[in-house]
Amino acid sequence: MRLSVLAPAAVAMLLSTSSPSGAAQQQQQPEPVITPANIVVLVDESSSISPQDMDREREAAALIALGEFAPSSTIAVVGFGSDNGGQSPVDVVCPPSTVATAQDRQRLSDCTRTLRSRKQGEGEGTDHAAALQQALSYLQGDKNGPKLIFLLTDGKLDVTDSPRYGPDNIGDQRNRTASELIGTLLQQANREKVQVWPLGFGTVDQAQLDRFAKGSFQGQCGVRSPTPAATVVSSSADVAQALIKAFQAARCAGASDIQRTPLSSGGTAEAKVTIPMIATDGSILVTKHDSRISVSYVDPEGRTVPKSGTQGDSTFQVSGENGTVEGLRIVNPLPGTWTVKISSAPGVPPLDVSTVVMYQGAVRSSMTVNPPAPQPGQEVVVALSLHTRSRSITDPSALKDLSFTADIAGDGFTTPIPLNDDAHDGDSRGQDGVYSGKIVIPDQAKGTVKFTGTVAGIGISSDTRTVDAALVTGPRPLAATTTFGNTDWNVAPGDTVNGKVTVTNNSGRARKARIIVADAAPGTVASIPGDQTVLDVPPSGTSTFDFGLAFSDDTVKGANALTLRVVDDENPDDVIYEWRITATVAEPPPLVPIAIAVTVAAVLTTAVVLFLHRRRRRDVRGLVVHLYDGHQPRGDLAAPEQPSSVFRFHLGEAGAGVPHLAHSAGGEDSYELRRVGGQLRLRTPYGDTQALHLGERADVSQTLSIEVRDEHAPVGFPGDHPPDQFTAQEPQERPSGGNHHLL
Template identity: 35%
Template sequence: MATVRGVRRKAAGRTVRGAAAVLAAVAVLAAPTAPAGPDQIPAAAVKPAFASVNYAVAVDQSASLAPEDMEAEKAAAKRIAVGGVSSSSHITVFGFAAAESEKQRAVDPVCPRTALDAAGRRTVGGCIGKLRSRKEGEGTGTDFPSAIRQGVHELSNGTDPSVPRVLFLLTDGRMDVTGSPQYGDPAHREAEGRQQLAKELANAAASNVQIWPLGFGPDPDAGQLAEIAAGGYQKGCVDLPSAKPAASRVKGAEDVGPKLEKIFAAAHCLRYEEGPPGERPPTTQEIGISPLATIGSIVVDKGDAEVDITYIDPHGNKVPANGRYRGSAFELAGAEDTVEALRIVDPVPGTWKVKAEAPEGHRSAPVSVSVLWQGELRGAITMDPPSPQAGQKATVTMRLQTREGYEIKNPRDYAGLRVTSSLTGDGFAPVPLGLRDDGKAPDAEASDGAFTGTVRIPSGAEGALKVTGTLTASGLNADTRSEAGQVAPAAPAVTTALTLPREEVHPGASVTGSLAVSNTSDTPHTLRLSVADVKAGLLTVSPAEIVVKPGESGTREVTVRVAAAEIFGDRLSADGLRLGGTVTVADTTEGDRALVRSPLSVRVTPEPGVWDTWWWAFLTGAALLAAASVAVVLLLRQRSRRRDPAGLVLRLVSGSGEVLGEHRAGRGHKQWYAFAVVEPHRNPRIERRANGPYAVRRSPEGGAVLRKRDGGRTRLTGHSQVPLADDLALTIGVPSPNPPGGTPSGGPGTTPGAPGTGGGGTYDAYL
């Protein structure tokens, strides 16, 4: 037995630190917000948004748990304790192992039943810290029956039976009562333990206690854990498979916290969103909050109590730890501990940033972030036509909306949703409807949050009709909507058809459609137009009334106007919002008989800025500027080429007109080719000199310009000469095949007229 327990101790030791991180996440969601600071409205006035839960946490203290295992279980216990949704919830925490002598007990109470209000959250972390692993000789087995018996007692004794009861069982996953005398003779203890376990599970089921086991270690008994989950009360917070108790297993210590948060979320009908992989501080991590969330908790496992956390909303605002700010209420719990959580009522949807900073020496543990939330999912149901005839087919659509009446963009927000619908009325039995969002007819588009189906009105229908739809999803309040109608006569006097485009508009803009009307009666009918299933003021329709004259048949213009930008506030981001409403046309002359109930979807985007409006003008101007710049560069390059002296043929001429030599100019400095006349009396010739007394360059008008050291400049053409010193002159022209003297621009030893020297050029060489 000691060997088996030793193996279990080693393997279980790798699971720990996360386990305690989850017990700490209920209290923040569970409590009212703390006192507000100056300029803030106290958030304590905010009523809890959801019903309370009574729950107990049983923590395995058997010898199979190493010290790090116990630390993980305690962190998990704290994580649970800061994640509830009502200040009237209660928590009880106790440890368990086994009683292996008369002086020992199987259960160690550490936290009596504690209300998770502000005061309770301040004390629950301290009592959770009393949990410890048992040593040899203290009763080191694993007594599941005693743990379940204690949990059922704590949850059912003196509590309101209408409040959900949940027991979390944190264990290495294998019952061991072989050392417990209370289970009889050693040879029969294992069998007796199984019988006692079955008895306690039946008692849990009868007492409406759910049991959610979490097993860890190298070899938990998966079958026994599944038996425990299935043996307790099975009805969850909603009638969905995800809310039914189930056993779970973790692979290692790093998985304990996230896994237990998922279990906790399922048991309490919360939504759970895991953040990115943990990082050591300083770090900033991002986590999303759904637009459906009405209350949520950002849970931060800091790993070190000295880590300081700052919370930044999707609009870049640093939010307070306690109080109200821009329509949301905040309350922080656990800031002084290794796990903290910020509870938010009516959180701003979008991507939140969690900034973690820590002093030197406290940056070794990774910081991880997650979100637990609960929300409201609303629906809007329509039947087309709203007053069908008996035997006619009608199309029923149920559209999903946020609590503010906006359409839902991300299908993940309503994952696991179940939609049920039925048609009832006079003269027939209820008819079930199948509504789908799969993009197959009659559904227009898959995963757009609009569930559609068809129903044929029974031939015996007469009088009133009503179509009803119910939305059910874990973590979201169930919503039931109905649409009343009536069986239309065989040939109604007034018929209408509304056409409204699906458009993208800016605040204050409008969508224009047409209403086809026909009145075959001999009396006028007044039609009333309105917009329903959307927050008041976001959409308005005009005209409000239309009078259809006897015998009239034609179309009328209908305009739906979107509210001004200030009505949307911070909710209108760059991505825009989708407004989903229902335009109704009712015939007031016939007792408000509905003629049209047409779904309307409008995407509202912010008013474009200067760039968005005049981008074409900016681009055109930029293109013109670029073209002008290119033209200037080309002009300057052309001008530079036209002044480049390279290739000019310089001829040195005597006073009698004899050509004494030719020299081909190369590229100059700043477009000037400087030179000097050497040996003017013996062997006069032109040579390049960086600081020579003469310089030449091409003239844009043709020919060249000679610059002398004294500053004078003279224009040279193919037939003119410019006097130089010592009775010599300079001219330009076509190089001779065999000049009497001088050197080409290639330098001494270069033959005039050789390839690359400019010999054999034409007058074009200097133009």
């Protein structure tokens, strides 16, 4: 039965007046935004830069200028050589500019083309000190977001002909003076929290570049991201890829590998790039090398998108069409595989066109603390989850590179709280996008403790939540918890998930509690029927109440997330219990009409059905064995792609103490995996046979376990049993093998 939900306007009104209700939609909070950055790109213009090197430097600088995704970020591009008497050692080709509009980005694209290699007599040395000084002048003072300097150079410090570092150059005095100035400037960079990311190509002084990186501010965009480091590549052809990697690390940006696509003269080509679900702001960047090459962009649904304007929920801005690097900036891009169509004009030489995606997710985290008002010495569970402007993010593959961290702080102590999404140590359900952990409040804690949770990592703009919890003594008047049985949290739009809430009354008088849905992720629309939200609790003891959580017909498809709260009805601000819940909403697969199924069955002969059925149920193709050392993955091994009723493998060591899976031709050390009666059977080298279920762990030693998955997901045949059932009537096969202990 489908339950009705409150209209969005009614929900918003109820929430805004703080009246608990049985429904929730996205709360009226400001949308998460991308943190801006302050960026200076320093480009070597010394005479050793060849015309081809300069082209690659220009393109690399344009990639950063066009790829930055936060509208309020500022970018400057500065070329540098030296002052040999009467010249400026720096060329400010692009003064600091925001990237808010297509015109801003186009100006940056245009000005990068004025970078040049200096000729003899124009100050053809390499004055890193003057370049660094110019960059720091743009990054002084308080600024919103990180301060980043990217230094591109093909050589080492050389100011031997520069009188500004002394009247003569006895014993390389000028270079020593400039080097001392660099040391002072790096101290300033530390004070101003400016990071320096050097990139060298050709013959460079690695130690000098390391000095720039390590001597600058050692900030990082997330706990798993690196601090500034120098990169040296063999030639200018690798500068773009290396600079993108540095930008990714410094900016906490997501970036694909560069896709290089051969393009013939006058021909066409396509490149495929993927924008992940977590991306909310990004750019598709195409290095054309020739402005006569044209580009169009096709979204994952097969629609060519506009280069300016909106389509669906996405907004587009193109820049650099008239240059050698073109960028399409997208706000709220459609996730999936995009096709970049590339066309060459007649007369354009054959080229390798490069395509890359750079992106970031504007995210907001939700944190729950349960119980919300704990006692000293009591165990508390903290949970942290994530959503973007448009959706909750629960896919483990989208979250695996992010860090979910939390701590508790009180008078005289700060303690980290380990979080996990693996259904242990406080986490109630694994791989659901809710990272949880437990901590015991110190016995000596008093007053209020602060819980802080942070989500950070490559590909997102980090977010931090704090919750102040007032400590209480003695039992609270009301305490509560909820359960949902064995629900798998995969529901159809309009369907209901049934749960129970258990309330304990310690007050000695009859009370009322209320259960509400709150803090819904964008697009999530859920409700509890009004007659089930008010809980009449007797004066003492524990009472259990049934309720249904219904997901609306118009809730967002895919990941949904919300917080379930139980509050004291006399004081709705008093939260007794809260828990973060995620569900996957999807339309159920269409049912095949019975008449069609009967017709199909009549066409097939009994012999063919039985043959395919038996082969399907015994063929081990598609099975993959995953090896774990504790909770640490140690690789996987797929069954050979040829018909077989047995999958043989053995455990060995890839190195000292490193477990390893490998195929086996049979023998005493072999494990043998078979499909038997709709289930899996594993014969071990020790002579025993055990039943396995797909997706479940099975121990193979004191520390190692395996998990078997089926990647083929074949279509079932009449009479098939679900994979978690075993049919005793079908004969069991007993593989042979001896006893042999490994590891």
